[in-house]
Amino acid sequence: MKILVLNAGSSSVKYSLFDMSDRSVLIAGIIERIGEDSASHRYNLGKADQVKLDIAGRNHQQALQVLFQTLSACGVLNDRRELACIGHRVVHGGEYFCEPALIDEQVIERITEVIPLAPLHNPAHLQGIQEAIRQTENVPQVAVFDTAFHQTLPDYAFRYPLPNDLYTQHGVRRYGFHGTSHRYVAGQAAHYLGKPLSETNLITLHLGNGASVTAIENGESIDTSMGMTPLEGLMMGSRCGDIDPAIHFYLGRTLNLSNAAIEALFNRESGCKGICGENDMRAIHRMAEAGDDHARLALAMYAYRIKKYIGAYFAVLGRVDALVFTGGIGENDPWLREQCCRDMTLFGMAIDPQKNQTPSRPCGNISQSGTRLAVLVIATDEELEIAVQAQECLEKQKRQVKP
Incomplete structure (x- = not known):
């Protein structure tokens, strides 16, 4: 086939x-x-x-x-x-x-x-x-x-505290994105752990130029960082992520910026690019190593915001079987992984420095021996996940039309 x-x-x-x-x-x-x-x-x-x-x-x-x-x-x-x-x-x-x-x-x-x-x-x-x-x-x-995996979010997680008719009439709610990637690495993590996905709790981090984190309970997404659009959540390459929404009104009043200009600013000129002028994480590391304070700040902010979400999703899930890093940055940036997991022994999490430098492919466990929580680096494959889901859809359709 x-x-x-x-x-x-x-x-x-x-x-x-x-x-x-x-x-x-x-x-x-x-x-x-x-x-x-x-x-x-x-x-x-x-x-x-x-x-x-x-x-x-x-x-x-x-x-x-x-x-x-x-x-x-x-x-x-x-x-x-x-x-x-x-x-x-x-x-x-x-x-x-x-x-x-x-x-x-x-x-x-x-x-x-x-x-x-x-x-x-x-x-x-x-x-x-x-x-x-x-x-x-x-x-x-x-x-x-991409949004389908997150349709299992409960209403108290996907609703915004806004008037009801904005949701019922205009669809204003949190949808989440990167669902195909989060679903793929969740399946791979459960397989690695030797558990049914339906009994596995995970925090999955898809970190690339766009970035998101998902809390997965018994194989289903119950919360995720991106919202109605991919702008919400983590600091990203050129997106701001979570900010005070009143900043929008302040910029409009004080700088006379249009809605379109503010939208472009938040999506294409913010995040790491807004702090240090660069959105490629490899280049930002080189700048930081050369002594650029703006690059160092961008890295610190990026890691700090991820760490806050990890802590929040531990509270949401209660029990976590593994923390999963994926995406271009998540799979290839040992410094960032170390920063996100530092001083997290309260959650049973600590990484092995040597394993973190060269994690096994396509799935590597970088946890220290004896720690309760697995920290995994898994290469995502959204194209394969789409092919698998398409095949399953065809097979389901065939079963439905059988006499």
């Missing part, structure tokens, strides 16, 4: 083709700068070196044509009918979706309805979905939603 995973952005299409018999990646790539003269296509074929090609990609239609031509030329997909399905990443499913959905007109309508909640992402996802449907007639299409 072959499953193609697509993640369509406004000017890019990221993809992976899986052989689900052994969950191996046959090919993975990205088509970037769609609509520009500098459009390009990079891909890895199995374990081969990366191939980069300049292409004529004026729109998503041409991008997907290039994609399927490449799959055929590389011999990994000779006929599109070989595909069991195409799994699509969709950032926002609102309250409609708590699991993957076989795409039909109603699903497309629902994804369209929540565009106001994800105006930068859902329109691009819809472009990718509609073009994939046109180019792969009769191939099932499955939507996998």
